[in-house]
Amino acid sequence: MKKEDCIFCKIANGEIPSATVYEDELFRGILDIAPAARGHVILLPKNHAADVFELPEEEAQRVFPAVKKIAAAVKQATGCAGVNILQNNGESAGQTVFHFHVHVIPREEEDTVKIGWKTGAYEGNSSSQMAERIREKL
Numbered sequence: 205m206k207k208e209d210c211i212f213c214k215i216a217n218g219e220i221p222s223a224t225v226y227e228d229e230l231f232r233g234i235l236d237i238a239p240a241a242r243g244h245v246i247l248l249p250k251n252h253a254a255d256v257f258e259l260p261e262e263e264a265q266r267v268f269p270a271v272k273k274i275a276a277a278v279k280q281a282t283g284c285a286g287v288n289i290l291q292n293n294g295e296s297a298g299q300t301v302f303h304f305h306v307h308v309i310p311r312e313e314e315d316t317v318k319i320g321w322k323t324g325a326y327e328g329n330s331s332s333q334m335a336e337r338i339r340e341k342l
């Protein structure tokens with residue numbers, strides 16, 4: 205289902221033209237309008253889901269095979285050294301468009317793309333407690 209005021213619904217369904225690199229019955233892959241690097245692609249489902257938590261099972265199962273194809277094509281087309289596959293959920297995680305999408309970002313050894321975090325550490329047995337808490341919710 206499409207969401208009336210969602211720009212990615214309109215793009216994914218071809219109501220707004222885009223530089224499309226991939227399309228199947230569930231997804232459209234397009235060039236990001238403000239790319240982190242040349243060849244930066246975003247993959248959008250045609251049905252609206254705000255984020256990974258709303259993504260239906262069928263799309264969830266099909267998204268990575270599509271991302272894998274796109275990543276291989278981006279690598280060959282740009283000649284990049286690597287790619288980041290990135291997917292933001294929620295404002296705190298950097299999401300700015302609230303229609304699920306996956307970024308495929310070409311990378312070079314020395315480029316201007318910044319993706320990172322300061323590493324932390326678990327104390328005592330708190331990593332097993334955290335693992336247990338997560339397992340219980342699956």
Ligand code: 5GP
Nearest residue numbers: 222234235236237238239292298299300301
């Ligand atoms: P987010 O920050 O939500 O993970 O990523 C949103 C991405 O969508 C950004 O990289 C932004 O440049 C891209 N974007 C936003 N509006 C448009 C648009 O109208 N067309 C295209 N092709 N990309 C867009």
Ligand code: ZN
Nearest residue numbers: 210213252303
């Ligand atoms: Zn949408």
